[in-house]
Amino acid sequence: MTAPGRRSSTFSRLLRHGFTDPSAAERLLESEELSGVRNDPVLLDALGATADPNLALLGLVRLLEAQPDRTARRVLLDTLIAAKPLRDRLLGVLGASAALGDHLARHAQDWQALVTYEPRDLHPGVEEFERGLAEATDPVSLRVAYRRCLLSIAARDVCGTTDVAQTAAELADLATATLRAALAIARAAAPEDAELCRLAVVAMGKCGGHELNYVSDVDVIFVGESADGADEQKAIRAATRLASHMMRICSETTVEGSIWPVDANLRPEGRNGPLVRTLSSHLAYYQRWAKTWEFQALLKARPVAGDLELGEAYVTALEPLVWKAAERENFVTDVQRMRRRVVENIPAAEVDRQLKLGPGGLRDVEFAVQMLQLVHGRGDTSLRSGTTLDALGALAAGGYVGRTDAAGLDAAYRFLRSMEHRIQLYRLRRTHLVPEADDDLRRIGRSLGLRADPVAELNREWRRHAAVVRRLHEKLFYRPLLDAVAQLAPGEIRLSADAARERLVALGYADPAAALRHLEALASGVSRKAAIQRTLLPVLLGWFADSADPDAGLLNFRKVSDALGRTPWYLRLLRDEGAAAENLARVLSAGRLAPDLLMRAPEAVSLLGDGDGGAGGLEARERAHLEQEILAAVGRADGAQQGVTAARGVRRRELFRTAAMDIVGSYGTEASPATADQGALVDLVGGAVSDITAATLAGTLRAVVREGWGDTLPTRFAVIGMGRFGGHELGYGSDADVLFVHEPREGADEQEAGRAANAVVSEMRRLLQLPSADPPLLIDADLRPEGKTGPLVRTLNSYEAYYRRWSLVWESQALLRAEPVAGDEELGRRFLELVDPLRYPVGGLGDDAVREIRRIKARMESERMPRGADSTLHTKLGRGGLSDVEWTVQLLQLQHGHREPGLRTTRTREALAAAREADLVSAEDAAILDEAWVLATRVRNAVMLVRGRAGDTFPSHGRELAAVGRYLGYGPGHVGDMLDDYRRITRRARAVVDELFYGG
Template identity: 75%
Template sequence: MTQGGRRNSMFGRLLRHGFTDPDAAERLLASGELAPVRTDTLFLDALGATADPDLALVGLLRLVESLGEDAQALLDTLRAAKPLRDRLLGVLGASTALADHLARHPADWQALVTYESADLHPGVEEFEAALRGVDDPDALRVAYRRALLSIAARDVCGTSDVADTAAELADLATATLRAALALAESEAPEDAAACRLAVVGMGKAGGHELNYVSDVDVIYVAEPTDGTDEETALKAANRLAAHLMRICSDTTAEGTIWPVDANLRPEGRNGPLVRTLSSHLAYYQRWAKTWEFQALLKARPMAGDPALGFEYVDAVSPMVWQASERDNFVTDVQQMRRRVVASIPAAQVERELKLGPGGLRDVEFAVQLLQLVHGRSDVTLRSPTTLEALDALAAGGYVGRQDAAAMDAAYRFLRTMEHRIQLYQMRRTHLMPEAEADQRRLGRSLGYRSEPVTELHKAWRRHASAVRRLHEKLFYRPLLDAVAQLDAGEVRLSTQAARQRLEALGYADPAAALRHLEALASGVSRKAAIQRTLLPVLLGWFADSADPDAGLLAFRKVSDALGKTPWYLRLLRDEGAAAENLARVLSAGRFAPDLLLRAPEAVALLGDEGGLRPRSLRALTQETLAAVSRASDAEGAVVATRGVRRRELFRTAAGDLIGAYGTEGVAPQDPAESLDRVGDALTDLNAAALAGALRAAVRAQWGAELPTRFAVIGLGRFGGHEMSYGSDADVLFVHEPRDGVGEHEAGKAAFAVATEMRRLLQLPTADPPLVIDADLRPEGKSGALARSLDSYAAYYRRWSLVWESQALLRAEYVAGDEELAGRFMELIAPLRYPAGGLSEDSVREIRRLKARMESERLPRGADATTHTKLGRGGLTDVEWTVQLMQLRHAAEIPGLRTTRTRAALAAALEAGLVDETDAGILDEAWVLASRVRNAAMLVRGRPGDTFPSDSRELGAVGRYLGYEPGHVGEMLDDYRRVTRRARGVVDRLFYDTE
């Protein structure tokens, strides 16, 4: 064969063996050092079996060069011993960090020679023997890496599975901590003599499931020795602990071992590094949070005084298994998981193996939560190791065996990925690498050879999806099994165990919840079968709310009402967003569920992509007037009108709630934009309702045409497009006699139609009433309910007061004769936008009225710091400040001629009437106070200007405002802070104080 033919043959062989750069590989194999094995087929096969043959070959050449004269002995051994060949080349093809170690310490390859059965699963004793005799930190680092070589070799060759590897890494960590503590004690024997120090492992180290590169979480416990006082002992223990941490964490020419992290101790990094046992217990009994007991689930003695370590674990263990009885158990666990997810940078979410959705932490949290719920009464569930605990949960009937097997497989796959990614450079990471070459090496290390990158991603997606699906099943499917007759083989919880799980998940009345589940899911009907499919995920969404019981009860009521409707359950089953939207709406408070229960068919809006977008005023008015025209009498017409309003109220409330909370993959909407959208929607649907009531009132008595032209003018929040869910409709009624109709007859007709509109819209029905408030008319309650345009002109010309000019700032046409309304707007323009602004007397009068309002109208006993309307820095403060600027300057500044508070404030900022800081403070306070009013109505189902006093209702308001569960105190503090700053601006701008 010619030289070129031989070259082409070698090139092809190298490609077939997985080399990505055959030319470079051939040059390396042709070098003098590796020439003896160049044509060895067994050797090339071994290289081709590694994760990265190119990397393995480079690592081998570096090792051979470092060995010098001893290289031949290595190569001869490799050619003769397949186990060693596979181990060494497997490590070199998976880890540049361990290749670096071998290049610096070439004799350490001999640590991989032994291949006896006793060597397969070494424990702490074997690792302690391997580390014995080290007399300085660098020697410990070298010995640690040498031991790590053997663990990695067994891992990449498949001799150890991922659970064995993790356990070996934890045992090596135990031996390393003991060796490091021995070094610290040898340098400070007087400290060692003064105290008993126990090092308690936590996290993955405590759970015997450590990564290649991970912080080793510990807690230090110390007691004085005989003859030593406590203060002296603690100081000595603190020095030993700090020295131990430096030995393990410091980086030298020999690299580092791993950081020792003591931040899981009481008070975290702000607390003392070392405490006595009694000090630990005092903290846990009085101050510890739920997550701290969750962390203690994995506590085990690792180094130091073993008796003290076991005494610590025995003392805290009962507290761990009582944690699920704490009032804030579910809130704390859910909040901790949310914080973890929220901490992931947006650019990394899709690459996260550990913290992201469907990642390792989902498995660990699911298993730990089930352990904490059921482990208080079942001691078989108390293993600190995730896979052992999962197996125990399956054996005990708390998790279906098939589900447990799928979760076990997903966890093993994800942990193996994590291990192999870290092994490459011995760096702490949980991210899928971005470079294709790195993904190829990772895929090959997991056994994917034909299309390693494609196969890797396919398997990852499959397992992550399984974790997300099983996460909900682990909690909620067994609850259905407890109440429904399901196929044999499904896991069954006892009634008591089901109640415990529901209670731990936040249901205040687990017995009632079980009754609802039984009613929904029992039986063999198609309806029950679909409910059993839906309920696990729905129960999860309910549990994630402020009031899970209310959500489940409302769902049962809606299902009872619509259960025989063929499209209802199909909608929830087949339209992914519909079920989640329904769960969010039903568990967010009373207002939206009450609306839905009066007309359950409105649930269809939740499955339509555009179903929650507010409809236009024109569309609403057309639908309302068409409904009125079909009715046989005025009462029937207004029933139809109020039906349209009820549906639109539900659409608006549901869209508001879902936009406030966000859904999976969708961030919550901007609060200010959402508030403006709600205000517009409520204004439009109420305007349409008024148009319908007006048409009904006219038809009932006059047929097609009223003897006088008639218009409805909105005022206050109605005219300002700033209505809340509980707002009355402030209006003025204006009319103008038609040709040939006398003033008296026209006035009687206008009064009659206005009165009839009010009566019709407030008829007692199950629908929310729309209260028409006409008290802002001339002369207030004593004045005529409806006036002619000429009468308004005469009154405003002679008697108008400054407060009426202020009220007219928000006047806007809402219903009736639009041309007449336009002329009314022309009439009042000089009043609300006075030429030359306000006189000083008028300014003083407005300030006097405002001060009187503050002193007289705040309800007795109300907290002025949290009353949203009349309280400090609340709605009235901001609105009167803005309106004073409008009255003074709108004649010269067109932008101020708006009925909307926020728009007027923005125009004042643009005109230089207020600086950016003050405008921002006022806007923030107004938006926040408005949102609190809306939230209170959504949660309680009745209007109010204060925060709810009930803890669950207060929590639901907090969720609407974007606060995590358990942070209502922060919410109230923030509200007081924001409104206090706003009041300071009001004092300066409105009252002219400095």
């Protein structure tokens, strides 16, 4: 028994040395196998230096127990205590790998493989490993010899004798030696097959790239030829048998476990293709059928076993095809799509723990490096390494990647690969998931030298390096181009034009020569402005490239920069506020409207920031605040024209804010175009544009009255919004449908009051349509009584007399959207009281009125649809479009508005929701109509944003159509899906309209 005082002292000492279970450690130290050394401080210090002291101590006791006799045990202990290199290596392996501890317990003399510590032992290559495997004659002995070699690699790794790149290279060399040994065993088992054929084994993936993991599929491709004039078919069958046997030797599980799976699925046609092909067959496939990813995989192809001359011939024959892959049509799109698929296939529960495939993982580094290699390696052979870190170094040396960025990626990649190695080494299992248990994280952290708080430090370092990878992943594409353009003298630019052009073409720029000129103008020189531009442009180029028209985005950015380049806050805003630069890139490359608005007032760039200033960022401003600002500007102006100019300037800025908000809010992912609440965004845009228009009319009215009559007009005057304006549903290019109403003030002459009212209307319309840089605002009063032939403005009594005697059912329908928007609020309220009985008639509509509305709608569909227009894609008059939905909702309002207060609204979606609540429409039908109305409205908004002019149909120009698709959430190549979805959604809506509006 151990004395209590001594036990307490030992317990504390074990805790200080990192033992997480000191009680178990005490029991192991008291075991007979450790008698004589249990109190040796050298042993305890050595155990405490391992990744997991408890695991190392348990492994040591098991190894001692496995020794054949007491003498062998004594030799092991004496050597362990006397020889620090062995002590560090053996205990280091035992503390990091339970699997290798199991191997040593089964093969008690293999510890001697760790004794040698000479320079020639530090970095063994294929030949040394082949000698270590030479005595293996069957799968079982091969596995034992393989694990013995693996012991020495792991020992050098955990002791820091080799770095992660050297360890990965040694693992690849060991795999090479193992494939050769396995092939030799297969040949020995079938000598007649070996005589018939030449068989080359070409390593792919991490083995081919000299960067293998501890446990990984070893990807290979087999090439076969006949030997000495043998029949080719017989030779390929013989080669296939040899290849299959070689794969089984490595992959199958025996009493000694397995080595690793040999995976030949990267071969032509994958699992469906023949396992072995001739060189000519391989070449024919890659010339005619291979996909982009297959050429990317060939970057790492390397002959490793069998007929190396044939393997070299394979690599040499395919090399020209690999370095032309970037010239393939849709090269970038194909690679991006492949990458998205990889991320999408990660189970949701594993995304945050994926070291390899997740965001900021190893695949991000490898993917970016390989993409740059394929793009630039065509003309620069120094980039053609199959090893990720070597290729990254070559990219940095060649100026394709900034040295700082390359160093950051190099460090992150090494750390992540080291984590991956330590995770796999523990059980020698193939995994790329970071474990969740604290004990596992503690062991990994300690093995990487994190000792103060291993779990917290590991998580912190892992997240930090992953963030570096995420940040630099996209930047890696673009930064070298800009550095090259910025650092070359004008006379030298031609020297790099071809390489630069290739990079821009790969990113989707249609006019790379013009793009190069813009980049040179923006980023060349030694000024502070140029330095900041060189920092911004790499990321901006990527965001531009993510749009349908990257060339326009870059051109517009140059124009804005030229206009604001000397403004001190401009570049600081883009550099220091993360949202501003991305928002600007999205806005400038999304179409014509927003850039046109911005070019007329470049200082509006400030709205794209984080919104802390008075401008309020991209949040829509309330109508009251807009009106207050405009009225104040009008009050300061010198005359009506200057006042309206000020009002139009505010309107231009606010339209830009709304368009930018819309674009940024709509820029979702290609994979899920319907993730955002599109209905809310449509309401927000429609409400914002309507409020801007109302505030502009209020300011214009104030300016006109102020100049002509001073503070008081001889008549009370109100503007009534109609149509989409009254419904808070204006689009960017919509006219403002209005009615004008006035009422002479008490004691005023009625004729004078009428002349004043008409003069106000005429002057408002004139001033708002004066030619200027601001977008026009057209006032449309055609919904007034008697239409174009009637007076522009009437008194309230005149309206009452007309509606009482002459009003038609279509006018009642039009009045459903009447809402005061400017002028005398009391007069506007009284106008609504006047028209409410018309638009919400007691008892609803008679049958004749319903038939008349249906007749007008049918006539409109047949007469107003533009000739040659596709009715399935016309957003306003087409099948299931805006008119269909709105007329259906308005018919319900006319029929039931008197008894259902919820229907008494000018807003289409609000009225539809009220109809659903009142059980006038089923929830399913309401949802169908709402979806169609929102989609058609978004398409109209998109067309205006993209083309800069209004339109009711999808654009016919391919790039404009793609830009509309991008706004709607459809990525490259999915325009057809967009049109199909539109037709499907509106077809369903039309079926509901036929039932509800036309009565089935």
